[in-house]
């Protein structure tokens with residue numbers, strides 16, 4: 380199908396984008412990579428009156444490792460992050476997740492900010508951000524604020540972003556020699572949204588793990604921390620962690636799979652990812 | 662409301678074009694309907710099938726998920742330009758030789774996508790080839806012959822036999 384008519388404006392700067400967003404009817408939408416938004420417009424699932432193009436706005440597409448953190452601009456494209464030496468070194472969890480996102484042509488346009496702002500419950504990057512305990516920089520007409528990933532994902536396609544907000548960057552702690560990460564997902568075909576997936580981060584401490592953070596995707600309305608399983612895994616008990624998932628997750632049936640199958644897969648994912656976390660880094 | 666329009670100037674297959682387009686017009690519709698470049702096809706119109714694949718500023722993208730208005734100042738290349746220029750003559754020949762196309766609907770997108778992978782150099786594994794074309798649907802061939810053709814060209818370009 381073709382989209383309903385809308386107006387199009389290229390934002391000249393971040394301030395210009397914020398100014399354009401502030402319409403009384405709230406009918407403006409930011410256009411980043413367009414890899415989710417254009418599809419919903421073509422299907423007429425949404426019909427905003429104005430699209431504000433962030434492509435070309437300066438200052439939103441940098442990747443910088445500094446002060447023990449990695450800051451990634453919202454308009455960094457998936458492909459740009461895949462090729463970044465800083466991401467490979469300081470954000471290895473994101474590097475593991477990126478190849479699972481759609482296909483090469485999607486990753487050539489899609490942005491990290493767009494993926495996180497869109498907050499598809501089966502998307503990889505929101506779960507990575509949650510597993511890493513990252514934070515998000517948001518700019519709006521009332522100024523700038525920073526929100527923790529734990530407080531960002533509110534519900535199905537619902538985040539802490541208001542209708543007049545622009546996500547400008549995400550920030551995650553830079554990986555150190557103690558950092559351990561793990562990632563696995565089940566998808567019907569390569570590049571499809573996951574049926575269920577798990578992004579995980581921990582610190583090596585002695586022979587075991589501490590600060591374990593497990594973020595599941597595809598098993599709820601948002602990415603979900605499995606806190607009971609985290610505690611069991613920190614105690615070194617993988618099968619105990621799998622059992623503890625019963626108290627953490629309650630996946631519902633969706634178009635891809637039944638809730639019961641997702642629940643089973645969550646356990647399989649945990650065993651695989653636990654192994655990755657426990658393997659020493661070279 | 663009267664449809665908002667934009668004046669755009671871009672290069673398409675090396676030629677400069679200036680047109681007025683409706684804001685909501687996708688790049689692939691612009692190429693097909695305004696420039697009569699019908700080699701890029703329209704399948705699903707939501708990013709899934711890859712029939713609309715074109716190159717914008719050197720990167721392979723979905724023509725149905727970009728607006729023509731976004732391409733002001735851009736360098737757009739379609740299958741017409743890329744095949745006329747000879748860049749993929751070997752790939753086209755290999756597709757024909759190995760029956761890697763039947764109806765041909767997916768072929769322009771398949772060729773551009775394969776060329777992007779091959780341009781990276783080396784001989785990618787069959788698994789890597791499959792992964793790279795995973796966003797391009799073919800309803801005829803079953804993919805095996807397409808993977809064969811891409812692999813053969815990769816080897817030939819790397820100086821091997823086959």
Ligand SMILES: Cc1cc2nc3c(=O)[nH]c(=O)nc-3n(C[C@H](O)[C@H](O)[C@H](O)COP(=O)(O)OP(=O)(O)OC[C@H]3O[C@@H](n4cnc5c(N)ncnc54)[C@H](O)[C@@H]3O)c2cc1C
Pocket residue numbers: 408409410411412413414415416417418433453454479480481482485488489490491492493494496497499501502503504540544545546547570571572573707708709796
């Ligand atoms: C065939 C196909 C397969 C895909 N498979 C996957 C997959 O397996 N996993 C996955 O995670 N994704 C997948 N995607 C989606 C892809 O990752 C998108 O790039 C991503 O979801 C959205 O990013 P975008 O930059 O394209 O955003 P857009 O589509 O431009 O925007 C998406 C939404 O976010 C808002 N937005 C964008 N940027 C900002 C910002 N800076 N601040 C505030 N709001 C903003 C927009 O207004 C819009 O509502 C797939 C897409 C396609 C077409």
Ligand code: FES
Pocket residue numbers: 702703704705706707708709710711712713714723724725726
């Ligand atoms: S028509 Fe663009 S991907 Fe199907």
Ligand code: FES
Pocket residue numbers: 761762763764765766767768798799800801802
């Ligand atoms: S040859 Fe017919 S769709 Fe591929």
